[in-house]
Amino acid sequence: MHSAFDPSSPQARAIAHLWWWMFGFGAAVWLSVMIAMVMAVQSKHGERGSDDLLHVSHETHRGMQRTVIGAVFVTVLILLGFLAFDFSVGRALAQHPQQALTIELSGHQWWWEAQYVDPDPSKRVVTANEIHVPVGEMVQFKLTSSDVIHSFWAPNLNGKRDLVPGYVTTHWFRADTAGTYRGQCAEFCGLQHAQMAFYIIAEPRPKFLGWLAAASAAPDPPTDSTLLYGQRVFMSGGCAVCHSIAGTEARSTVGPNLTHFKSRSTIAAGTLANNRANLTRWIVNPQAIKPGVRMPPSPLTPVQLNALVSYLETMK
Numbered sequence: 001m002h003s004a005f006d007p008s009s010p011q012a013r014a015i016a017h018l019w020w021w022m023f024g025f026g027a028a029v030w031l032s033v034m035i036a037m038v039m040a041v042q043s044k045h046g047e048r049g050s051d052d053l054l055h056v057s058h059e060t061h062r063g064m065q066r067t068v069i070g071a072v073f074v075t076v077l078i079l080l081g082f083l084a085f086d087f088s089v090g091r092a093l094a095q096h097p098q099q100a101l102t103i104e105l106s107g108h109q110w111w112w113e114a115q116y117v118d119p120d121p122s123k124r125v126v127t128a129n130e131i132h133v134p135v136g137e138m139v140q141f142k143l144t145s146s147d148v149i150h151s152f153w154a155p156n157l158n159g160k161r162d163l164v165p166g167y168v169t170t171h172w173f174r175a176d177t178a179g180t181y182r183g184q185c186a187e188f189c190g191l192q193h194a195q196m197a198f199y200i201i202a203e204p205r206p207k208f209l210g211w212l213a214a215a216s217a218a219p220d221p222p223t224d225s226t227l228l229y230g231q232r233v234f235m236s237g238g239c240a241v242c243h244s245i246a247g248t249e250a251r252s253t254v255g256p257n258l259t260h261f262k263s264r265s266t267i268a269a270g271t272l273a274n275n276r277a278n279l280t281r282w283i284v285n286p287q288a289i290k291p292g293v294r295m296p297p298s299p300l301t302p303v304q305l306n307a308l309v310s311y312l313e314t315m316k
């Protein structure tokens, strides 16, 4: 599960550090106010009969004035302190090297499209919902959206950053520990906003490069007759209208790129585990699983469905 209290990057640690200080000061202020209130109520009980505020003595009045001025001074001091602390954390978060691995991330209702920038455009890797990054290295994200405003939030790695249609925002982090970090869209973006998760998979550089090389290769064309039939169903049955598979004529970018679909652990942006039963269920009627999603139900015969699922299962 994702958690801002379990930071795994310098960026998330800086945010968590600031949060704990704010929490500590907030708790101390609340406690002092409660203690002062209880003391005030008790002293009032002690002087029954003399509760007319107009008749408090001159000294008591001066004492109250000093307390209020002192409390205002302390409040302003704390707020100014946190303002400076907040700015310093903001500056630290904005620092990044110029030469960093860049991933272009686009938000869609309701999934994430990731493109690994390469000087050679033919080597661009396109994937969805599961973003591999090298551990211990700063990674830069260029964020935008194809429809409405979304928000990229992997709390263990950094704070939130909005994805705005027609505008590019930038975000960075450096994962310090290898592992899989869950992230979630953090801006209400329609019916399935809650089912718009993603995973950041941080792995050592050699492993990451291995993944990138595998991801940039087109899958082997099917030879088996069932798989060939499955591919024909994919191309003619409506799938190719929205999805793309490298090395085939399916090149649409409306839906997630399926070239290495089977290498991902979930279907539909973290909604279902990626297994044969769920994939079949998903293809038959995505609307029953994720109502409102742009993928329509597929009226296929059992033989077509079986062949299509078998073909997609080879997209490793």
Ligand code: CUA
Pocket: 107, 108, 110, 149, 150, 151, 185, 186, 187, 188, 189, 190, 192, 193, 194, 196
């Ligand atoms: Cu995308 Cu909420």
